[in-house]
Amino acid sequence: MLYGIAFYLFAMVLVGSAIAVITAKNPVHSVLFLILAFFNAAGLMVLLGAEFIAMLLVIVYVGAVAVLFLFVVMMMDVSFADLRSGAMKYVPIGVVVGGVLLFELVIIYSGWKFSDAMELANPNDISLTNTEALGHILYTKYFFIFQMSGLVLLVAMIGAIVLTLRKRSGVKRQKIYEQVNRKASDVIEIHKVTPGTGV
Amino acid sequence: MSDSFLIEYLPILIFFVIAGGAAIAAVAMSYMVGQQNPDPEKNSQYECGFEAFAESRSKFDVKFYLVAILFIIFDLEIAFLFPWAIVLGDIGMFGFWSMVLFLGILTVGFVYEWKKGALDWE
Amino acid sequence: MIDLALDGYMSALPEIFLALSGLVFLIAGVFRGNSGTTFLCYSAAFAFVFSLILLAGVNTGEAFSDLFIMDDFARYIKVIILLGAIASVVYAASFLKDEQIFRFEYPVLMIFAVVGMMVMVSANDLLTVYLGLELSSLSLYVLAAIHRESIKSSEAGLKYFVLGAISSGFILFGCSLIYGFAGATNFDDISVLLSGDNSLNIGVIFGMVFILSGLAFKISAVPFHMWTPDVYEGAPTSVTAFFAIVPKIAAIALIIRILFEVFPSMSEQWQQVVVFISVASMAIGAFGAIAQKNIKRLMAYSSIGNMGYALIGVAAATQNGVYSVLVYVTIYMVMTVGVFGIIMCMRKRGYAAESISDLSGLSKNSPVMAYGMAILMFSLSGIPPMAGFFGKFMIFEAAVNAEMYILAVIGVLLSVVAAYYYLRVIKIMFFDEAEDRFDCDIAFSRRAMIAISVILIVAFIFYPNIVFDGAMSASLALFPK
Numbered sequence: 001m002l003y004g005i006a007f008y009l010f011a012m013v014l015v016g017s018a019i020a021v022i023t024a025k026n027p028v029h030s031v032l033f034l035i036l037a038f039f040n041a042a043g044l045m046v047l048l049g050a051e052f053i054a055m056l057l058v059i060v061y062v063g064a065v066a067v068l069f070l071f072v073v074m075m076m077d078v079s080f081a082d083l084r085s086g087a088m089k090y091v092p093i094g095v096v097v098g099g100v101l102l103f104e105l106v107i108i109y110s111g112w113k114f115s116d117a118m119e120l121a122n123p124n125d126i127s128l129t130n131t132e133a134l135g136h137i138l139y140t141k142y143f144f145i146f147q148m149s150g151l152v153l154l155v156a157m158i159g160a161i162v163l164t165l166r167k168r169s170g171v172k173r174q175k176i177y178e179q180v181n182r183k184a185s186d187v188i189e190i191h192k193v194t195p196g197t198g199v
Numbered sequence: 200m201s202d203s204f205l206i207e208y209l210p211i212l213i214f215f216v217i218a219g220g221a222a223i224a225a226v227a228m229s230y231m232v233g234q235q236n237p238d239p240e241k242n243s244q245y246e247c248g249f250e251a252f253a254e255s256r257s258k259f260d261v262k263f264y265l266v267a268i269l270f271i272i273f274d275l276e277i278a279f280l281f282p283w284a285i286v287l288g289d290i291g292m293f294g295f296w297s298m299v300l301f302l303g304i305l306t307v308g309f310v311y312e313w314k315k316g317a318l319d320w321e
Numbered sequence: 322m323i324d325l326a327l328d329g330y331m332s333a334l335p336e337i338f339l340a341l342s343g344l345v346f347l348i349a350g351v352f353r354g355n356s357g358t359t360f361l362c363y364s365a366a367f368a369f370v371f372s373l374i375l376l377a378g379v380n381t382g383e384a385f386s387d388l389f390i391m392d393d394f395a396r397y398i399k400v401i402i403l404l405g406a407i408a409s410v411v412y413a414a415s416f417l418k419d420e421q422i423f424r425f426e427y428p429v430l431m432i433f434a435v436v437g438m439m440v441m442v443s444a445n446d447l448l449t450v451y452l453g454l455e456l457s458s459l460s461l462y463v464l465a466a467i468h469r470e471s472i473k474s475s476e477a478g479l480k481y482f483v484l485g486a487i488s489s490g491f492i493l494f495g496c497s498l499i500y501g502f503a504g505a506t507n508f509d510d511i512s513v514l515l516s517g518d519n520s521l522n523i524g525v526i527f528g529m530v531f532i533l534s535g536l537a538f539k540i541s542a543v544p545f546h547m548w549t550p551d552v553y554e555g556a557p558t559s560v561t562a563f564f565a566i567v568p569k570i571a572a573i574a575l576i577i578r579i580l581f582e583v584f585p586s587m588s589e590q591w592q593q594v595v596v597f598i599s600v601a602s603m604a605i606g607a608f609g610a611i612a613q614k615n616i617k618r619l620m621a622y623s624s625i626g627n628m629g630y631a632l633i634g635v636a637a638a639t640q641n642g643v644y645s646v647l648v649y650v651t652i653y654m655v656m657t658v659g660v661f662g663i664i665m666c667m668r669k670r671g672y673a674a675e676s677i678s679d680l681s682g683l684s685k686n687s688p689v690m691a692y693g694m695a696i697l698m699f700s701l702s703g704i705p706p707m708a709g710f711f712g713k714f715m716i717f718e719a720a721v722n723a724e725m726y727i728l729a730v731i732g733v734l735l736s737v738v739a740a741y742y743y744l745r746v747i748k749i750m751f752f753d754e755a756e757d758r759f760d761c762d763i764a765f766s767r768r769a770m771i772a773i774s775v776i777l778i779v780a781f782i783f784y785p786n787i788v789f790d791g792a793m794s795a796s797l798a799l800f801p802k
Contacts, residue, residue: 059277064274072264075263107527108523113502136290139297139298143297143327144389148453151456157308158426162467165316173319307344311348314352
């Protein structure tokens with residue numbers, strides 16, 4: 001009972017805020033609705049017993065991704081009204097694509113059945129929290145996958161820097177080592193000037 | 200799942216109710232208690248006596264975004280540490296060195312971005 | 322558990338070596354600055370060569386708790402990938418100097434892209450598929466946009482990234498459907514589950530189609546080809562060459578592995594899909610290329626069409642079909658290396674000339690280059706006795722053996738249409754009024770690569786068995802007896 005109420009509450013708010021993301025006039029509101037959607041998705045994950053995934057959604061998506069989105073929409077010099085003006089003509093094609101996907105999902109779920117092996121994927125050992133269960137295999141059995149994800153993150157880091165880092169020329173900055181090591185003899189020249197002759 | 204599982208989350212629900220209640224109360228109180236004399240001039244945007252010329256958005260330097268992107272990457276790295284920290288006793292030395300290797304790869308990235316000057320704020 | 326995780330890591334030695342050298346080069350590069358770009362390009366080429374040597378010695382078998390598999394199929398494809406990567410990185414060294422794009426991250430990203438592709442080819446688990454794919458795609462997105470000062474390069478990177486991210490989403494969705502049905506991500510487990518009467522489960526069919534769509538994007542097969550001409554045109558030419566030479570081979574190998582190792586019991590279902598994308602790709606590749614004026618766009622349509630031909634062999638769903646695909650992509654890789662080498666030589670007064678009409682009169686200005694290009698174009702259009710003819714012939718033969726006569730006929734007809742635009746390039750080079758000469762200071766390394774490519778294309782007829790034997794043992798690895 002309680003479980004059902006909680007599920008439908010999260011699910012409805014999730015779908016509602018997802019719709020609001022694409023219909024809101026103000027892009028900042030869109031992002032705020034997106035954050036609401038993430039929170040509700042996290043709630044659904046908690047209901048499934050996947051607390052770790054719920055926490056990941058909150059710290060990664062809400063904490064970092066949504067903040068970056070907010071950053072971008074608030075600071076980009078783009079007129080969103082202009083962007084939006086041409087969007088209506090894509091509605092028919094969007095409806096078609098969305099309709100096809102929805103139709104497919106309906107077909108999938110109407111004919112769905114799990115294989116016998118599906119029992120294997122269910123956690124039998126309730127004494128473990130799912131964070132522990134993940135930890136037990138992620139760093140050992142899935143060692144290879146874990147290191148590959150490290151490389152993916154590294155490439156993401158390189159990509160971000162390659163594509164966005166710009167060195168401005170002519171910026172004055174402190175170079176402590178050089179400043180401390182500067183000697184008067186290197187930078188000052190003393191000329192004896194006899195009056196009337198100039199330097 | 201049973202309802203008893205949800206009861207464990209009751210403190211969080213109470214927390215949300217109190218937080219939401221406090222937030223709503225603050226807005227509602229100021230709305231009800233404060234005097235309201237709306238007037239078109241009062242409600243219009245104010246920019247040194249002029250009408251607003253343009254939107255308040257302006258182009259920002261991309262280095263702001265760079266910091267945010269790098270933050271996301273390290274945030275993800277941190278997310279991998281949680282399960283590891285919990286089960287470190289069970290997964291032994293192999294699990295420990297597995298994480299060290301992972302952190303090592305990202306440390307190479309960190310050295311790269313430091314030396315490259317991506318962390319400098321000029 | 323712990324023994325299991327590292328078990329057989331020796332079979333991944335080439336990948337491990339490359340990943341480590343990528344890390345070392347990154348650090349070396351950042352301390353040396355962008356002036357070390359050329360040096361790093363050649364170092365990367367040596368790393369590829371060394372990895373090739375390691376590849377020859379590693380044992381076959383499964384590794385890392387069955388996430389990774391090394392077999393003759395993987396070995397063959399990896400050899401092709403590494404050879405293509407060596408050619409691309411050598412091209413990059415001189416091209417980056419010509420264009421004054423000095424970014425030491427370029428070779429490093431190439432190394433990581435190649436690691437990703439090698440892992441893809443060796444995938445024995447849906448998770449490995451996804452991570453390998455993502456490592457290579459992410460590096461490729463950045464490479465496409467690496468020339469930041471050029472708006473076209475940025476556009477190419479952005480387009481490729483957005484569409485590539487959607488296709489990765491398709492693949493993930495497909496994986497999740499299959500996992501949802503089977504409760505396993507390991508290829509062996511899934512294929513065992515599907516071998517019984519489970520194979521017609523609707524969720525699995527959808528999952529398979531979603532994965533296939535996502536991978537079709539990566540090989541730029543129609544209807545997922547839209548990005549190709551724009552990205553090929555916008556990206557710096559050395560990056561385009563890399564895109565054309567290497568990642569497609571990895572992606573088509575992954576398609577073969579997934580279809581033949583995970584879904585062999587569903588071949589009737591996926592054959593329909595593959596036949597459709599194959600015919601559509603050949604058609605769009607052939608007709609779309611006719612109107613092109615830019616040589617890089619022309620090559621984009623050419624690659625769409627060529628992937629269509631390769632998919633004919635996949636559609637045959639036989640060991641012979643896989644064998645013909647392997648031979649075909651090998652020859653295609655060698656031809657593409659030569660063509661892109663010549664495209665990089667198209668420079669007038671220090672600027673890249675990319676229009677097809679810039680080639681006019683090449684036979685008078687620089688006859689050697691013109692004859693080389695002519696041989697490559699003849700080979701691409703499948704005219705005997707060039708290598709390209711044998712590739713196409715074997716594909717069609719495989720289709721006929723599998724009793725797919727209509728598909729083979731359509732393939733032959735469309736290859737006649739495609740021959741038109743390849744021959745048009747030759748006509749422009751030999752019979753049109755001469756235009757300005759191209760700059761003559763072509764780097765030795767580039768000349769050497771073009772020469773090797775042309776010689777291999779011509780010499781294939783004398784020594785075809787090197788390719789045939791490798792491809793045969795590779796294709797047999799997928800069909801356990």
